[in-house]
Amino acid sequence: MTHRTFEQNPRRWLTHCGIGLALLLSLSAPASADESGVSYWLPGRFSSLAATPQVPGWSMAEVYYHTSVSAFGTAAAAREIQIGRFPAAVNVNLNLHLNAQADLVLLNPTYTFATPVLGGQLAIGVTGLFGRASTSLDGTLTTAFGPLVTTRTGSISDSVTSVGDLYPQATLKWNAGVHNFMTYVTGDIPVGAYDPSRLSNLGIGHGAIDGGGGYTYFNPATGHEFSAVGGLTYNFKNQDTQYQNGIDFHVDWGASQFLSKQIFVGLVGYAYQQITDDSGQHPILGGFRSRVVGIGPQIGYLFPVGDMQGYLNLKGYGEFAAENRPAGWNTWLTFSISPMAPVSTVAPTRRMVTK
Template sequence: MTRCIPERRSGPRLICSVIGTVMAMSAALSGAACADESGVSYWLPGRFSSLAATPGVPGWSMAEVYYHTSVSAFGAAAASREIQIGRFPAAVNVNLDLHLNAQADLVLLNPTYTFATPVLGGQLAIGVTGLFGRSAADLNGTLTTGFGPFATTRMGSIGDSVTSIGDLYPQVTLKWNQGVHNFMAYATGDIPVGAYDPNRLANLGIGHGAIDGGGGYTYFNPQAGHEFSAVAGFTYNFRNPDTQYRSGIDFHVDWGASQFLSKQLFVGLVGYAYQQITDDSGQHPILGGFRSRVVGVGPQIGYLFPVGDMQGYLNLKGYGEFAAENRPAGWNTWLTFSLSPMAPASTVTPTRRIVTK
């Protein structure tokens, strides 16, 4: 007798396609961002990591992320928050003997649609991220109170928090694959519709628009399970209409490296570097150009599993920050759960084998 036996897709290639979609979704996420005028960039370092440039599976996908951060700052980075809420005139000499503590717990949702029809020879995907959560901040030390050109100081603390929604973050990506080499171009930005008050220490919106774009590369050898990704970009910030403050242009690099231990499990490292390359404008003279910088690195682990006819994915990654300048620094963690279309069971033409009994 004879039977038609189709050749099935190999495990590593399945991992490449499914994880590529999942990591692209988590890469699109953005967190509680404040303008550089408060010491934190629109760009949330860590948005991209492993397999960021790998093309995914066409169709709708959804990623949910729980993001937690805990940071602190001293000197000018802390004083910038007091200047933001106090709006001191240039004549007021703000004291830099301050300590800032800030925390955020956020839930982010990112629906993404990946097109099957090639665009410029690559794979096009569009998505938007929204967030809900709580942000809190407090200042301790020598506080300044301004009265026109005069000021008084006192020792004490102030703080507040907000629980609400954040801004919206649309994103478009275009990806190309050439064997183990993958390339990506992306564009994203900020639609300032979230909770923002210039007189509040803690915010979930940034109070102004921003545009960010760049490109990335992923090396992925599915047979050996080796992977490395890097994505770089620039952020252009528009003027904040409430404070007349404009943050400078920012440059950032996110990277990830991983090793697959099986078809479902991988471990690795993630990191980022962020550097503001032009001065702010509209800032208090005591802050100078107020260019920000930070570097972060940490571990990651990911696991794949089926959810009905969809592909489920869990990822946990964390960053410890150092080399910070003019911005708070500390640590942050990302817990991602994603659902994406299952990769096709077969990607090659079935072959006929003759089986004799």
């Protein structure tokens, strides 16, 4: 079997393959954890080839994101507490079932600089989103009107179609052969649709800042790849509810095998763990630290679009080991377009043949 695809110009294909996947770092959307089951960080934002360099210039990624989750107990009660604004003395009933779905479109323009910064490649961008989220809460519902507290069995539901928060981001990446390293910083500008008395929101109601680092191993001669990115989120206080989420730790990873110069397949996964308690929460919730793990398949396809580079990726996650947050499944369909890497004018000096 001949591997001319990668060996003829490893740097070119390394750059091509990192373009679309690396753009995902700035994507964010309503996720489940922290206050009323909603966190800033969306697990799965990073995956394969996250730390590989890109081609300098403007690029654009568009993502269709779908999620479907459910929760019982405290994770469902937290949402009821939010919309009811219960006083601390109220004993909230935990016999509740929460279901939520979201269909979002995320747009991420990014500019990659040609001039090195600290010996690495700097890129900056911002992500905005538009979509629809719907939530229902079933079971024994507790309601409060001043000092009067009542309970009833039934359901309430809510949906919203609007725009979400803005998510600026910056990355700095370094390449050393098959090893690639990166650092990033991103955050939340809370300008999206948010109302603390509403079940469904597309904004989180508070600012946040997140930073971390990552590593990608990519061997262009064999097509083997593995990436992992870890980070921490600090959340600012929600001034509408006086609630502040704790610090979150997260790791996203991806592993893939290139079958040709255009197609790769593999696995993706994430682990999310809140490491400090929330503050301002109802006493029945305790520290309300959240946790979830997800894993699933992915497939990617690279193709030319005129004189630009096109990229399609489909990945999905099934969640398990959830605590204090809804869990379920989610899928990402990504299309990105970016500058085409220049064709090398140097003839290949060798050709690897694998038997």
